[in-house]
Amino acid sequence: MKRAFVAAAVVAGVGAGLVRRLRSRAASRQDDLSRWLVVTVNVPPERFGETPEPLARLKDHIEIRTAPAPGGKGTELAARLCGNGRTGGTGPIARLSGNDPRQPVREALREAKSLIETGEIMKPDAPPTTRSTPGGKLVGLVTRRASGEGRL
Structure with a gap:
């Protein structure tokens, strides 16, 4: 007992x-x-102009802020989702399946950084390999997935 x-x-x-x-x-x-996603852009805050086009596309769904980067190393460009219509998970399964609602924000921040620093949106070369091999298919899959899911 x-x-x-x-x-x-x-x-x-x-x-x-x-x-x-x-x-x-x-x-x-x-x-x-509602967490801020931030990239550091290699442009001084006083030279930072209007909102870059990739972020302007999401203007109804995100909040944007800029601040000087620590140590005078450029400008921090931050964005986060806003509004009550946020739904969806943020776990690994949602991220891998492309259903994370923050993926468009990550992609827009990455594109905005590229556009501000180089004047164009940098994309990986396609196709990544010339032959259709198992390794080439894996590299192609990872390259497509990385456009919406990089480290931010």
Whole structure:
């Protein structure tokens, strides 16, 4: 009888901990949607002009801010989703399947940085290989996925 009581107490404790962890994960994912995504642009703040076209396309869905980068190393360009219509997950499955609502913001920031610094939006050469091999298919898949999901 004692063992059954101890086992039930352990199971209840583990269950309560699991529920608490799942709730905190769900709350942190909602916070992820409103987190600022930032790139540093190699342009002084006083030379930073109007909103770049890639970010202007999303102007109804994002907030944009600029600030001097630490150490006088350019300008920080930041954007985040705004509004109550935000839906979708931000976990690894959503990111890999292309359903993360922050992917267009990441892509727009990357394109804006490229446009400001070089005057054009830099894209990888296509096709990445000349022969259709398993490795070439993998490189092509990764290259297509990277356009919407880089490190920011």
